Amino acid sequence: MPLSDLTHIREIDRVLSGRASDNHRDPLVLDSWRRCVETYGLDPAKAEAAHIVTDTELRLHREQAERLIATARSGLKSLFRQVAEQNYVLLLADAKGICVDSFGDPRFEEELRRSGLYLGSDWSEDLAGTCGVGSCLVTGEAVTIHQSDHFGIAHTPLSCTAAPIYDTHGKLSAVLDVSLLRSPSPKSSQNLAMNLVKASARRVEMANLMAMTRRDWVLRFSTSPEFLEVDPEAAVALDGSGRIIGMTHAAGTLLMPDTGDGLIGKRIDALLDMSVDDLPDLMRGRPAEERVLRLKDGRGLYGHAIAPQQARVAPHRSALDIPAPLANLAGADPALNRLQRRTARLAPTQVPLILQGETGTGKERFARAIHVCAAQGRALHVVRCTAVGSDTWQSLQTAPSGTLFLKGVDELDPTAQSALLELIEQRTDFRVISSCQTDLRADDRPGGFRADLFYRLAGDVMILPPLRLRHDIDWLIDRVLRRHTAKDLSLSAAARAELAGRPWPGNIRELESVMDVAAAVAESNVIDLPDLPMPQGTQKSDAQSDAALEALLDACGWNMSRAARRMGVNRSTVLRRIRKAGLSPPA
Numbered sequence: 044m045p046l047s048d049l050t051h052i053r054e055i056d057r058v059l060s061g062r063a064s065d066n067h068r069d070p071l072v073l074d075s076w077r078r079c080v081e082t083y084g085l086d087p088a089k090a091e092a093a094h095i096v097t098d099t100e101l102r103l104h105r106e107q108a109e110r111l112i113a114t115a116r117s118g119l120k121s122l123f124r125q126v127a128e129q130n131y132v133l134l135l136a137d138a139k140g141i142c143v144d145s146f147g148d149p150r151f152e153e154e155l156r157r158s159g160l161y162l163g164s165d166w167s168e169d170l171a172g173t174c175g176v177g178s179c180l181v182t183g184e185a186v187t188i189h190q191s192d193h194f195g196i197a198h199t200p201l202s203c204t205a206a207p208i209y210d211t212h213g214k215l216s217a218v219l220d221v222s223l224l225r226s227p228s229p230k231s232s233q234n235l236a237m238n239l240v241k242a243s244a245r246r247v248e249m250a251n252l253m254a255m256t257r258r259d260w261v262l263r264f265s266t267s268p269e270f271l272e273v274d275p276e277a278a279v280a281l282d283g284s285g286r287i288i289g290m291t292h293a294a295g296t297l298l299m300p301d302t303g304d305g306l307i308g309k310r311i312d313a314l315l316d317m318s319v320d321d322l323p324d325l326m327r328g329r330p331a332e333e334r335v336l337r338l339k340d341g342r343g344l345y346g347h348a349i350a351p352q353q354a355r356v357a358p359h360r361s362a363l364d365i366p367a368p369l370a371n372l373a374g375a376d377p378a379l380n381r382l383q384r385r386t387a388r389l390a391p392t393q394v395p396l397i398l399q400g401e402t403g404t405g406k407e408r409f410a411r412a413i414h415v416c417a418a419q420g421r422a423l424h425v426v427r428c429t430a431v432g433s434d435t436w437q438s439l440q441t442a443p444s445g446t447l448f449l450k451g452v453d454e455l456d457p458t459a460q461s462a463l464l465e466l467i468e469q470r471t472d473f474r475v476i477s478s479c480q481t482d483l484r485a486d487d488r489p490g491g492f493r494a495d496l497f498y499r500l501a502g503d504v505m506i507l508p509p510l511r512l513r514h515d516i517d518w519l520i521d522r523v524l525r526r527h528t529a530k531d532l533s534l535s536a537a538a539r540a541e542l543a544g545r546p547w548p549g550n551i552r553e554l555e556s557v558m559d560v561a562a563a564v565a566e567s568n569v570i571d572l573p574d575l576p577m578p579q580g581t582q583k584s585d586a587q588s589d590a591a592l593e594a595l596l597d598a599c600g601w602n603m604s605r606a607a608r609r610m611g612v613n614r615s616t617v618l619r620r621i622r623k624a625g626l627s628p629p630a
């Protein structure tokens with residue numbers, strides 16, 4: 044027996060008798076050696092090179108791991124391209140340690156087969172001893188088993204680096220291994236291989252999650268905005284209520300660093316300061332740097348949400364027509380639901396749109412949703428019209444094509460109007476969406492909005508109703524409340540009724556700030572009347588005209604007290620106005 048083998052066997056004996064190894068072995072290797080002798084009863088001197096399963100067994104193993112293998116194969120190929128010049132062999136093993144796919148240089152085929160770096164070889168630790176695949180399967184971690192780290196003397200020339208691949212439920216399902224028949228002596232020579240194999244396993248898990256959860260939301264994470272879209276670190280799949288139904292392994296470590304597991308079934312709002320309703324805001328339309336997520340322990344992450352590619356259950360026709368980013372903007376409000384349906388049809392076109400509504404009614408949010416539905420990753424340029432200068436128009440001349448959102452377009456002075464007209468005539472590749480708070484009209488008189496520009500912007504004008512006229516205010520309250528997930532808050536019936544009756548001059552923005560205050564001051568997890576801040580000043584009621592009065596009454600379901608609270612008057616005043624206007628409740 045060669046001296047090196049004898050030395051190896053003696054070292055194992057020494058370690059097994061409780062003495063230290065001279066070779067600064069990784070504790071993971073020493074643990075595995077102990078298992079080999081004490082649990083599996085293996086003998087390091089037995090020079091069994093490779094255990095190869097029969098063709099029938101191999102077919103069975105391949106069939107069982109078929110889906111993952113199909114996904115992993117492309118990862119394997121690209122990894123092989125990266126290491127092709129360096130004589131590495133790539134193996135994909137299933138959860139039992141059987142090599143179900145391999146890539147290697149055909150010139151060394153016979154040698155690879157003899158060494159077990161080949162299809163059908165069984166690398167489970169209880170059979171092959173300490174080895175890349177087997178020890179990775181036992182520990183669930185990426186490992187390098189370098190030369191004499193191997194238990195059996197038949198394997199000590201090899202250097203194997205392996206990383207686990209977990210399925211979408213967090214179960215270890217396969218191992219990706221890169222091995223060398225001969226390698227330089229220092230173990231550190233395999234550090235790069237370790238990074239490559241870990242990155243490939245992560246990408247295989249990501250691709251597998253995406254393929255398995257096409258009907259669900261996927262939320263991908265990265266600690267840096269640059270890699271968020273190209274190479275995210277982790278991902279989870281979510282059902283419609285925000286429960287985690289799939290994950291990549293790294294998501295456990297990232298979202299629950301203490302325990303790492305138990306992620307499946309958890310609600311996303313229990314882990315992050317966000318709810319499932321915020322997912323559309325995390326889609327591609329927004330710059331990655333703005334898509335910051337906060338973990339409950341205060342750490343920050345960047346998030347990228349991918350909408351379901353197919354509906355989970357076939358909804359009824361009108362819901363089917365509305366893509367998720369738009370559908371998430373309203374509850375059951377007939378006017379808004381009509382608007383959503385209309386917008387869903389216009390979103391994929393190039394028709395320029397004007398969104399009109401009071402401050403805080405959600406015009407920008409609507410515009411972003413339209414962009415996300417239409418733009419397939421193209422740029423969104425937001426121009427705040429109160430703050431434009433010549434440099435704004437100049438930089439837009441060379442900006443990438445996409446959506447141009449003109450926020451507060453009614454604020455543009457004549458010079459800016461000319462500059463904008465010139466820009467959109469040149470940049471026909473911009474889809475223009477504008478927002479305004481006033482009833483914008485073409486008016487060529489001095490100080491007006493020039494007609495030639497107006498008709499280029501106003502393909503369709505969409506009116507977003509003020510909050511006091513929305514029927515879905517309860518839905519909105521719940522939605523805004525869900526952002527305060529740290530306290531698991533709810534609202535007392537009295538507080539809810541009080542909020543439903545407010546005039547809301549600042550609309551949804553004001554609602555958000557009221558809920559922020561209430562959530563902060565509430566002493567229990569039920570927000571009650573005293574927790575609500577006073578209304579922030581009252582605006583002249585919309586119910587000045589008969590039509591507006593009727594709309595407000597409709598929004599309140601003809602409940603006089605609620606209408607009176609919204610208008611900031613008493614009940615008898617409402618009744619008097621109804622009589623004067625000759626209005627009556629719908630039959």
Ligand SMILES: Nc1ncnc2c1ncn2[C@@H]1O[C@H](COP(=O)(O)OP(=O)(O)OP(=O)(O)O)[C@@H](O)[C@H]1O
Nearest residue numbers: 372373401402403404405406407408409522551552
């Ligand atoms: N459908 C919605 N659900 C939940 N929050 C919403 C919704 N629409 C708007 N918001 C929130 O309300 C706030 C105001 O929305 P946004 O900025 O879109 O309003 P706006 O009409 O563009 O306002 P302004 O004209 O004053 O700029 C934002 O914080 C936004 O996140």
